[in-house]
Amino acid sequence: MAKSVPTGKLARSRLASGAVLKAGGKHLSHIARRPFMSSESCMEEKTLLDQQTAEILFNALSQLRGTALKLAQMLSMDSHYLPEPMRKQLAWSCHQVTPLGRPLIRKLFLQEFNRAPEKIFTEFDTQAFAAASLGQVHRAKSREGEELAVKLQYPGIDITIDSDLQIMRMLVKRTAHADLLLSSLDEISQRLNEEVDYHQEADNTEWFSSALQLAPIRIPEVRRDYSSKRIITTTRLVGEHMDQWLSCNPSQAERNHFAQILYDLFVNSFYGLNALHADPNPGNYLFAEDGTLGLIDFGCVRHFSADFVALMPQLLNAYLEQDASAVLHYYKKLGMVVEGLDAGQQQDFYEALLKPFGDWLTKPFKAGRFYFAKRDSAYMKEGVEIFAKLSQIKKIDTIANEFIYFDRTLFGLYQIFERMEAEVNMEHQWLI
Numbered sequence: 001m002a003k004s005v006p007t008g009k010l011a012r013s014r015l016a017s018g019a020v021l022k023a024g025g026k027h028l029s030h031i032a033r034r035p036f037m038s039s040e041s042c043m044e045e046k047t048l049l050d051q052q053t054a055e056i057l058f059n060a061l062s063q064l065r066g067t068a069l070k071l072a073q074m075l076s077m078d079s080h081y082l083p084e085p086m087r088k089q090l091a092w093s094c095h096q097v098t099p100l101g102r103p104l105i106r107k108l109f110l111q112e113f114n115r116a117p118e119k120i121f122t123e124f125d126t127q128a129f130a131a132a133s134l135g136q137v138h139r140a141k142s143r144e145g146e147e148l149a150v151k152l153q154y155p156g157i158d159i160t161i162d163s164d165l166q167i168m169r170m171l172v173k174r175t176a177h178a179d180l181l182l183s184s185l186d187e188i189s190q191r192l193n194e195e196v197d198y199h200q201e202a203d204n205t206e207w208f209s210s211a212l213q214l215a216p217i218r219i220p221e222v223r224r225d226y227s228s229k230r231i232i233t234t235t236r237l238v239g240e241h242m243d244q245w246l247s248c249n250p251s252q253a254e255r256n257h258f259a260q261i262l263y264d265l266f267v268n269s270f271y272g273l274n275a276l277h278a279d280p281n282p283g284n285y286l287f288a289e290d291g292t293l294g295l296i297d298f299g300c301v302r303h304f305s306a307d308f309v310a311l312m313p314q315l316l317n318a319y320l321e322q323d324a325s326a327v328l329h330y331y332k333k334l335g336m337v338v339e340g341l342d343a344g345q346q347q348d349f350y351e352a353l354l355k356p357f358g359d360w361l362t363k364p365f366k367a368g369r370f371y372f373a374k375r376d377s378a379y380m381k382e383g384v385e386i387f388a389k390l391s392q393i394k395k396i397d398t399i400a401n402e403f404i405y406f407d408r409t410l411f412g413l414y415q416i417f418e419r420m421e422a423e424v425n426m427e428h429q430w431l432i
Contacts, residue, residue, distance in 0.1 A: 099136055100152060102126050108152055112228040120226060121148070128152075130283065134196060134299070139236065146235060148223065149296075151198070153230040158196040165189045186401065191278070195299035198232040204298035205234065208277065214268050216261045218286075218294045237294035239286025246420070250287075259372075259422030261293045262413055270406075274309050278302040278405040280412030282419070302405040308334065312406075316365070319358030324350035327358065335400035357386050368427035372417035380414055 100108070105126055109117045117124040121140040128136035135153040142148055169182060194200045202222045209219040218237055226233035240248075262285070269276050277284075279300040286294030311334055318326035324347050360383055364370035372379060417424060 149236040239288040242282035245287040
């Protein structure tokens, strides 16, 4: 029989404390033995320590579930610099929430609108047709005959974020990569607090709809009369989700067409709006027969400072020109500081670590039209290997917060392009 999920704050904290003691004990043991080990043995034990720490965290989070597990999922997506064993373990964590049944659906509507769903809509399907990260989505029809999508938030999600964030901090603060993990958690928790407020999602949806000037993109309209903090209702867009669309074996021209729309969406949003729809989940895109792309679920939107937007192409140009001092200069201006290195050490640091990353990062832009192949997944596979090397460098334990969702969105799109086996025109898009 499966263990029950601890619901009280004390019980959840007690479970997390046990994991902290285990992880901290292993870390201290490694530190104590390190002076007596060869460099090769030390590296081997460090890899084993990462694996053991990841397993301890995963086991604790699997028992906690709730928003603690959601935070772990987001951490695994965003922290490319995490050691591979830890990233894989966190990625395996599954946000398993029991679907809302009819009684809970009815209770939620009564709490939010003081009316049952059948009193609001002429039709309401109590069987969800899609599951969002923090809720589930139902088909409905308005009294005016309009086809709607109604997203309902899972009970208790909003009230556990702060306490579960404290638990996550306790779990990671004694690990070998605590600074990096804690920095990522700060940014992720802010977005998650916004994501559970469906008023905020409604605002994001309407803002993008009015601000984004990209003809092939369709954005649903919010129905405020049927929306609240825990329920959001929008018009239902036509189109197929990516898996369904790919199962029909679209032509190469169709694959390239939709991939280009997604890439143009990224560039136009970042440079034109200083913001990103920062959840590159294939389920958030609807591929329509008329060649337009539906964009849904605006719970996770990241706005960027004008300085960050202006400095990014300068950093990329420095990488293209292989200018070590300029690369380090722009990283410093973006909030990632590498201290204590003289000119020679800076060049060595760049050649050993940053240059391979820059060569990989700029490869699509140099190519102009870049083919993201699924069969060998060579490009993203190479990127994962490079990030794994970067994760071993203590100097990169501080990541500027704005990079977290920028990287998540861009590299998430690259993974989608690989699944689509698409060719994308990336020429001149980033150059100044």
